[in-house]
Amino acid sequence: MPHQHRWHHPLCLAPRPLRPWLTESGSLTARLIAHYPCFKVRVLAQGLARPHDDERATLGLPRANVRVPSREVLLCSGDTPLVFAHSVTTPAAVRRGFRKFRHIGGRSLGSMLFASPTIARSMLAWRRVDARHPLWRKARAVVGPLPARLWARRSVFYTGPDRLLVTEVFLPPLFQESR
Numbered sequence: 001m002p003h004q005h006r007w008h009h010p011l012c013l014a015p016r017p018l019r020p021w022l023t024e025s026g027s028l029t030a031r032l033i034a035h036y037p038c039f040k041v042r043v044l045a046q047g048l049a050r051p052h053d054d055e056r057a058t059l060g061l062p063r064a065n066v067r068v069p070s071r072e073v074l075l076c077s078g079d080t081p082l083v084f085a086h087s088v089t090t091p092a093a094v095r096r097g098f099r100k101f102r103h104i105g106g107r108s109l110g111s112m113l114f115a116s117p118t119i120a121r122s123m124l125a126w127r128r129v130d131a132r133h134p135l136w137r138k139a140r141a142v143v144g145p146l147p148a149r150l151w152a153r154r155s156v157f158y159t160g161p162d163r164l165l166v167t168e169v170f171l172p173p174l175f176q177e178s179r
């Protein structure tokens, strides 16, 4: 698992206003809605894509060139992006336990994941990402200029044998002011 070890940067290094967001163990969507009344999901991509290097092992995908169901969204307050979220799963999972994944559209994935009593979640893991990481570069491409390092977190949702890996990158409004 080559990149796995990078996913445990100590949270004490994170900006204080960001920590409650990084550690939220319930739905991030629900927490955002509570703080931002103009919460919106902007879907950037939904379809088949190559998983990132640090996602493949977590999903048990052996081949580097395999394409898997993926989704990228910006979670926004009005037009202001707050979180860039990237989710990947397996072709088998979208036919079984995560059947709704492909049809979620402009609703939040959190509304599906946390509504189902048969879906469980792993521990959260955290790291900082910079221009060497594909998620930083993807966020930069849609959001525009960004700080050199951003905090990200990820966790796996499980149902039966199926897995869905959700990674969230936190954008400046969530750490440049305290809420």
Ligand SMILES: C=C(O[C@@H]1C=C(C(=O)O)C=C[C@H]1O)C(=O)O
Residues within 6 Å of the ligand: 026, 027, 028, 029, 030, 041, 071, 072, 073, 075, 083, 085, 086, 087, 107, 108, 109, 110, 111, 113, 166, 168
């Ligand atoms: C996992 C959750 O769902 C959020 C919503 C997402 C989406 O709609 O694609 C993706 C990741 C999360 O930021 C959550 O709310 O905690």
